[in-house]
Amino acid sequence: MGKLKIGVFGAGRGMSMIHQLLGHPDACVAAICDKHRPTLDNAGKTAEDVGETVELYENFEDFIQADMDAVVLANYAHEHAKYGIRLLNSGRHIMSEVLACANLAEAAALIEAVEKSGKIYNYAENYCFFNTTFEMRQRYQRGDIGEFTYGEGEYIHDCSSIWPQITYGERDHWRNNTQSTFYCTHSLGPLLYSTGLRPVKVQGCEGRRGEFMKNLGARAGSFGIEMVTLENGGICKSIHGGLKREPGSINYQLYGTKGCMETDRWNGGHLHFYRESDRNCIPGEILDYVPEFTNKDAAAAGHGGGDFFTTHYFIRSILGDEEAKKNAINVYQAVDMTIPGILAFRSILQGGDAIEVPNLRLPEERDKYRNDTFCTIKSSAGDMWADPMSMQPDKEPTPDEVYEEVRRRWLAGEPG
Numbered sequence: 001m002g003k004l005k006i007g008v009f010g011a012g013r014g015m016s017m018i019h020q021l022l023g024h025p026d027a028c029v030a031a032i033c034d035k036h037r038p039t040l041d042n043a044g045k046t047a048e049d050v051g052e053t054v055e056l057y058e059n060f061e062d063f064i065q066a067d068m069d070a071v072v073l074a075n076y077a078h079e080h081a082k083y084g085i086r087l088l089n090s091g092r093h094i095m096s097e098v099l100a101c102a103n104l105a106e107a108a109a110l111i112e113a114v115e116k117s118g119k120i121y122n123y124a125e126n127y128c129f130f131n132t133t134f135e136m137r138q139r140y141q142r143g144d145i146g147e148f149t150y151g152e153g154e155y156i157h158d159c160s161s162i163w164p165q166i167t168y169g170e171r172d173h174w175r176n177n178t179q180s181t182f183y184c185t186h187s188l189g190p191l192l193y194s195t196g197l198r199p200v201k202v203q204g205c206e207g208r209r210g211e212f213m214k215n216l217g218a219r220a221g222s223f224g225i226e227m228v229t230l231e232n233g234g235i236c237k238s239i240h241g242g243l244k245r246e247p248g249s250i251n252y253q254l255y256g257t258k259g260c261m262e263t264d265r266w267n268g269g270h271l272h273f274y275r276e277s278d279r280n281c282i283p284g285e286i287l288d289y290v291p292e293f294t295n296k297d298a299a300a301a302g303h304g305g306g307d308f309f310t311t312h313y314f315i316r317s318i319l320g321d322e323e324a325k326k327n328a329i330n331v332y333q334a335v336d337m338t339i340p341g342i343l344a345f346r347s348i349l350q351g352g353d354a355i356e357v358p359n360l361r362l363p364e365e366r367d368k369y370r371n372d373t374f375c376t377i378k379s380s381a382g383d384m385w386a387d388p389m390s391m392q393p394d395k396e397p398t399p400d401e402v403y404e405e406v407r408r409r410w411l412a413g414e415p416g
């Protein structure tokens with residue numbers, strides 16, 4: 001059998017996967033699609049520089065006709081389900097960047113497309129594959145801290161300095177229009193991945209939109225919080241967004257009935273572990289250490305090594321490796337990591353009410369949400385659009401000059 005032929009849709013973030021696929025022993029980059037010509041040409045040149053020929057497409061309709069076994073979806077965050085379903089229906093395996101879908105109706109449709117196609121769906125939630133978070137999963141699954149009681153996940157990332165480079169001065173860019181709680185996957189994902197538990201209820205709240213983001217054209221509150229109840233009654237706090245802190249904070253804590261473990265806010269790569277002895281409050285074991293990666297090739301990869309494993313497990317899963325299938329994130333888990341952020345905004349609009357998170361593994365649950373297009377992106381919301389600024393005190397429309405200035409900075413390579 002020849003190498004797996006993989007297409008990459010979106011060549012911004014998609015470059016991370018392209019780099020890993022070039023020269024790969026089991027897979028190659030067959031085609032790349034990006035409507036922005038300079039971005040596409042840059043990706044093509046990267047392949048050419050290492051002697052690989054890749055077909056380049058500006059248009060998805062042409063790209064989907066290309067000779068490919070699988071596709072990496074690194075296009076806009078709210079359009080993964082829309083294009084992913086078409087690719088699954090055309091017989092391709094897919095790996096989706098975050099997030100999995102824009103609304104609940106898409107979540108149900110995506111799950112059904114995966115089930116019907118029988119193809120591999122992997123979710124590229126790379127924060128689950130840090131040396132620390134993966135170790136938390138291993139330890140939790142071994143029973144090292146007992147049963148989950150409480151967890152915190154934190155993804156504090158002030159993107160203001162790179163806003164021109166990631167929104168291009170486009171008023172309609174998803175980053176300017178998604179609600180404060182949308183991007184919940186990096187904070188919540190590793191907690192769900194470690195425990196293997198399903199979310200059943202969510203309450204949301206959000207911070208004010210900071211002036212520094214208003215001046216860059218963002219419309220939502222600058223940070224969002226989801227309080228998520230899991231199926232065993234344990235509770236997670238997930239917080240994400242732009243708060244003033246450098247470097248940003250990527251941090252996780254898991255408490256169980258016998259102990260706890262947490263990553264280190266200032267000392268990345270460290271894991272702290274506590275296990276109680278057989279007497280209350282008396283320590284049995286206390287550790288502070290740097291867990292090893294399960295694959296040494298990960299050490300040099302982006303996002304603390306996590307970028308390596310998403311693509312690695314995708315390729316290995318397609319090739320039938322059962323261990324990879326077990327560690328990769330499937331469509332049900334992807335939806336579990338995504339929809340609390342959509343429903344948390346519904347909660348915010350209802351003054352913080354607890355909202356049920358459905359189990360879309362069950363066909364009867366899907367029926368209830370099949371037409372639920374509630375979201376803050378107009379093109380995905382149909383008649384269920386919610387303004388991401390709904391609860392913000394300042395609802396003034398952003399003047400065109402703001403976007404023109406952000407665009408100017410993007411083209412000039414200036415920070416935000």
Ligand SMILES: NC(=O)c1ccc[n+]([C@@H]2O[C@H](COP(=O)([O-])OP(=O)(O)OC[C@H]3O[C@@H](n4cnc5c(N)ncnc54)[C@H](O)[C@@H]3O)[C@@H](O)[C@H]2O)c1
Pocket residue numbers: 009010011012013014033034035036039058059060074075076077078097098099124125126166167303
């Ligand atoms: N996991 C991570 O650590 C991580 C980091 C950054 C971005 N992301 C995700 O990666 C995805 C892409 O993000 P990005 O930072 O590259 O920014 P982006 O969303 O602005 O870029 C998407 C790219 O896809 C192209 N594109 C979008 N729709 C297209 C279409 N219909 N036809 C052709 N080309 C199209 C755009 O031209 C652009 O180059 C997002 O889903 C984002 O959430 C994940």
